[in-house]
Amino acid sequence: MNDSVLTLQRVDASYGPAQALFGIDLDLAQGETIALLGRNGAGKTTTLRAVMNLMVRRTGRIDVFGSPAKGPADAIARRGVGWVPDDRRIFPTLTVRENLRLAQRAGRSKDRAPVSFDEVLEILPIMKRLIDRRGSALSGGEQQAVAIARAIMARPRLLLLDEPTEGLAPVIVDELEQAVADLPGRFGMSILLAEQNLRFVQRTARRVIVLETGRLVYSGTVEEFAANDDVRERYLAIGAA
Numbered sequence: 001m002n003d004s005v006l007t008l009q010r011v012d013a014s015y016g017p018a019q020a021l022f023g024i025d026l027d028l029a030q031g032e033t034i035a036l037l038g039r040n041g042a043g044k045t046t047t048l049r050a051v052m053n054l055m056v057r058r059t060g061r062i063d064v065f066g067s068p069a070k071g072p073a074d075a076i077a078r079r080g081v082g083w084v085p086d087d088r089r090i091f092p093t094l095t096v097r098e099n100l101r102l103a104q105r106a107g108r109s110k111d112r113a114p115v116s117f118d119e120v121l122e123i124l125p126i127m128k129r130l131i132d133r134r135g136s137a138l139s140g141g142e143q144q145a146v147a148i149a150r151a152i153m154a155r156p157r158l159l160l161l162d163e164p165t166e167g168l169a170p171v172i173v174d175e176l177e178q179a180v181a182d183l184p185g186r187f188g189m190s191i192l193l194a195e196q197n198l199r200f201v202q203r204t205a206r207r208v209i210v211l212e213t214g215r216l217v218y219s220g221t222v223e224e225f226a227a228n229d230d231v232r233e234r235y236l237a238i239g240a241a
């Protein structure tokens, strides 16, 4: 046994007849954050869905915490996998506090105490002024913060984050950056982060993997990637840096 939290070996994934991932390999260690980069349609979201066994048919091998990630998504979630999808959906008629409470209950597990409200407010200070507002009264960035807070509540050991900064104002990106950077140290979480914002990746991840049309085309440290103008220009959206 090694301390691998997530491994993918030769993973293919398809939507009906359309294949979206081709032979993806990945190995995420305990406490590590890996960023999954690539242009729109490269397969970032599909990789996260493959881990959750959601919406895609997949082949190859996916292990979480050393054993196969099989069965429905909720069974995989109960093993300690948190997922923040790209649509950030929170309940609009409930307050933020109610949204978080629901998540705390839903993610309840015998072997992991939920994260407390106080801990969440500490790691995401923006939540302090949102806590009694309704979901429908939040900006996109505020909703994203709540979506992350909600996933944290269940104290996942592995967190899958799908483009948390997309469309957000810089001030809120800064706060999310700080929170995501702190999660491994504070809660021992490991993170697979789909993202196109290179600055955010540089401040939160140590290694990057780049996808292009469903194939892994680059893997290296964040520093190597950032210094490689050629790879960066080829595989990231214009202006992402």
Ligand SMILES: Nc1ncnc2c1ncn2[C@@H]1O[C@H](COP(=O)(O)OP(=O)(O)OP(=O)(O)O)[C@@H](O)[C@H]1O
Residues within 6 Å of the ligand: 015, 018, 020, 038, 039, 040, 041, 042, 043, 044, 045, 046, 047, 055, 086
């Ligand atoms: N629900 C779906 N049904 C059919 N094809 C899909 C579906 N979702 C994604 N795809 C296709 O799978 C491929 C990978 O898409 P995916 O959403 O994983 O990319 P992405 O890297 O997350 O892109 P983005 O940055 O736009 O979120 C694309 O060709 C896309 O059109």
Ligand SMILES: [Mg+2]
Residues within 6 Å of the ligand: 044, 045, 046, 086, 162, 163
């Ligand atoms: Mg996506």
